Amino acid sequence: MKPIEIAPGIYDVGVNDWNIEDFHGYSTPFGTSYNAYLIMDEKIALIDAVKDKEHFPEEMLHKVAAIVDPAKIDYVISNHTEMDHSGALGKVLQAVGVDTPLICSRVGHKNLALHFHQDWNFKVVKSGAELSLGKRTLTFLETRMLHWPDSMFTYIKEDQILFSSDAFGQHYAGNEKFDDVLGGAVMPHAKKYYANILMHFSPQVLKLVKAVTAMGMEFKMICPDHGVVWRKNPRKILDAYVRWANQERVHKAVLVYDSMWSSTEKMANAIAAGIAEKGVEVRPMTLRKWHRSDVMTEILDAGAIIVGSPTLNNNIFPTVMDMLIYMKGLRPFNKLAAAFGSYGWSGEAVKQINTQFEAMKLEIMDPGLRVQYVPNKESLETCVEWGRKIGGAIVQG
Ligand code: FEO
Numbered sequence: 001m002k003p004i005e006i007a008p009g010i011y012d013v014g015v016n017d018w019n020i021e022d023f024h025g026y027s028t029p030f031g032t033s034y035n036a037y038l039i040m041d042e043k044i045a046l047i048d049a050v051k052d053k054e055h056f057p058e059e060m061l062h063k064v065a066a067i068v069d070p071a072k073i074d075y076v077i078s079n080h081t082e083m084d085h086s087g088a089l090g091k092v093l094q095a096v097g098v099d100t101p102l103i104c105s106r107v108g109h110k111n112l113a114l115h116f117h118q119d120w121n122f123k124v125v126k127s128g129a130e131l132s133l134g135k136r137t138l139t140f141l142e143t144r145m146l147h148w149p150d151s152m153f154t155y156i157k158e159d160q161i162l163f164s165s166d167a168f169g170q171h172y173a174g175n176e177k178f179d180d181v182l183g184g185a186v187m188p189h190a191k192k193y194y195a196n197i198l199m200h201f202s203p204q205v206l207k208l209v210k211a212v213t214a215m216g217m218e219f220k221m222i223c224p225d226h227g228v229v230w231r232k233n234p235r236k237i238l239d240a241y242v243r244w245a246n247q248e249r250v251h252k253a254v255l256v257y258d259s260m261w262s263s264t265e266k267m268a269n270a271i272a273a274g275i276a277e278k279g280v281e282v283r284p285m286t287l288r289k290w291h292r293s294d295v296m297t298e299i300l301d302a303g304a305i306i307v308g309s310p311t312l313n314n315n316i317f318p319t320v321m322d323m324l325i326y327m328k329g330l331r332p333f334n335k336l337a338a339a340f341g342s343y344g345w346s347g348e349a350v351k352q353i354n355t356q357f358e359a360m361k362l363e364i365m366d367p368g369l370r371v372q373y374v375p376n377k378e379s380l381e382t383c384v385e386w387g388r389k390i391g392g393a394i395v396q397g
Contacts, residue, residue: 003063004177006229007159007221009040013063014048014225015056016173023171025326026196027291030189031173034084035225037163038064039156042134043074046096047154047163048225052087060088061095070095075131077138078104079165081111081150085225090116103131105142108150125152141212143167145204147197160220167205168237169193170227180232188297189227190237194244195300196293199330202245209242247334249303251394252281256295257308258288258319263342263374264308270380271306271340271369274387280394282387287319292326299327303394304336305362311341311349320349324356336393337362340369340386347372365393 003011014035020028034050046064050056064070073096078086081104089112093100101123104112109122125131127142141153146167154163170189176182198205222230222237230237253275259265268284275282283298299305305327309320316324337360339353350368357364369386371379 001059001063003038003066006037006177006223006231007161010159010161011038011040011063011067012036012177012223012229013038013046013060013067015050015059017051017053017056018173026171026293028171030171032171032226033173035223035227036060036085037223038067038073039133039136040068041136043132044068044072045075045077045131045133045138046073046092047077048079048085048165049076049088049092051084052091057088057091061092064095071097073097073100076100076102077154078102078108078112079152079154079163080148080225081108081115082148082166083115085165086112086115090118093120103140105140105150105152107144108152111148111150127152143204143208145201146208147201155217160218162217162219162222164222164224166197166225168222168230168241169197169224172227174228177228178232179228179230179237182228186228187240190240191244191300192293192297193226194241195296196330199244199247199296199300199332202247202331205241205245209238209245244300247332248301249334250281250301251279252283252298252302253304253306253390253394254295254298254302255282255284255306255308256290256320256323257284257286257341258310258317259286259308259342260310260312260317261374263371264310264340266375266380267340267342267369267371267383268308270375270383271387271390274384274389275391275394277384277388278391278395280391282391287323292323295323296327296330299332299335302335303397304338304365304390305332306390307337307339307353309339309341309349309353311343311347314346314348316349316352320353324353328356328360332360332362335362336365336390338364338366338368338390340383342371342373342375344373365390
C-alpha cells in the first residue's frame with residue numbers, strides 16, 4: 001500500500017480499518033480510517049499516528065519508509081491523545097528516534113504521560129505557537145474539548161491546509177481519499193460522525209468557528225484524522241458544522257421505541273401516521289432494528305423526539321433506557337419531546353421517560369400517551385390524533 005500525496009510534499013500515511021463495526025458504542029458498518037500525515041520540507045514532520053492494533057503501526061511505518069527513512073523525521077506532532085491516534089506512538093518513536101521532539105498541547109503532555117508512562121521528549125505548544133519547517137510554517141491551535149481537553153489543530157499557513165484531528169472526520173474506510181472522489185456519500189458519513197462524536201460539544205464548535213473566522217484563517221484543504229480529506233469545498237463542511245452545532249431543525253420527527261408484544265409498536269405506527277398527516281417527515285425507528293448511533297444521526301436535525309416504551313418490571317424497557325442515556329450524553333437541544341407506551345398494570349415508563357427528557361432540558365410538549373395492554377380501534381385513533389398534535393407543533397416551530 002502506497003502513501004497518498006494529498007498536496008505537493010504532503011502525504012497521508014494512515015491506514016484503513018476495514019473491519020471495525022463498533023467504535024466505542026458507535027456503529028461503523030463502513031469501517032474507519034486512522035489518518036496520519038507526513039510533511040516533507042527542509043525539516044520533516046509527522047502529524048499523528050494510528051491505532052496500535054494488528055498490522056496498523058507496521059503499515060503506517062512502511063508507508064513513511066516509502067517516502068523517507070523514518071529516522072530522518074524531525075518532529076512528531078500529537079494533535080490528540082485518544083488511542084486511535086496515539087496508540088502507535090511508542091512504535092513510531094522507536095523508528096523515528098525516542099529523543100525526537102514530540103509536540104503536543106499542555107493537556108496533551110499530561111494525557112500522553114498518563115497513557116504511556118514514558119519520558120518522551122515532549123515539547124508543549126500553546127495556541128498561536130509557530131514552527132518553521134523551511135518553506136512551510138506550522139501554527140498550532142488548541143481546541144479544548146473538541147473533543148478531548150488535549151485536542152489541537154495544526155495549520156500550514158502558506159498552503160492553507162488544516163490538520164483538524166477528529167473534527168470534520170467521518171468513520172469511513174475506503175480507497176477514496178478526497179471528498180470529491182467519494183461524492184454524495186460523504187455528507188451522511190460526516191453527519192453521523194458529528195451527531196455521535198461532536199453533538200455534545202456544539203458550543204465549542206461554534207466558538208471555534210468564530211475564532212478561526214476572526215483570525216482570518218482560510219482553508220484550501222481540511223485533513224481530518226478519519227475518513228476523506230476535504231479539498232473540493234472545505235466551506236461546505238464548515239457551514240454544515242455551524243448548522244449542526246445550532247441543531248437547526250427541519251420538519252421531522254424521530255419516533256424511537258421498543259415493544260414487548262407489539263402494542264407499543266402499534267401505537268408508534270398510528271402516531272407516525274398522525275404526524276405524517278401534517279406534512280412532517282417521520283422516522284419510526286424500532287430499537288430492534290436501528291442502532292442508537294443511527295437514531296442520533298436522525299435526531300440531529302429533527303424537530304421532535306418521540307420515545308416509546310413498554311413498562312417492564314416497573315421500569316423503562318432496557319433498550320429504550322440505553323437509548324435515552326446515550327442521547328442524554330450527547331445533549332440534543334432545540335427539540336420538542338413526548339413519550340408514549342403500552343403497559344399492563346403499573347405503567348411507569350412514560351413518566352420515567354419524561355424524567356429523562358427533563359434532565360436533557362428538552363421541551364416536553366405533552367404529558368404522554370399510555371394504552372393498557374393491546375390498543376383497540378378507539379385507542380389507535382387517539383394515537384393518530386396525538387400524532388397530528390405533534391406534527392402540528394413541529395410545523396408551527
Ligand atoms: Fe479519533 Fe478522539 O479519536
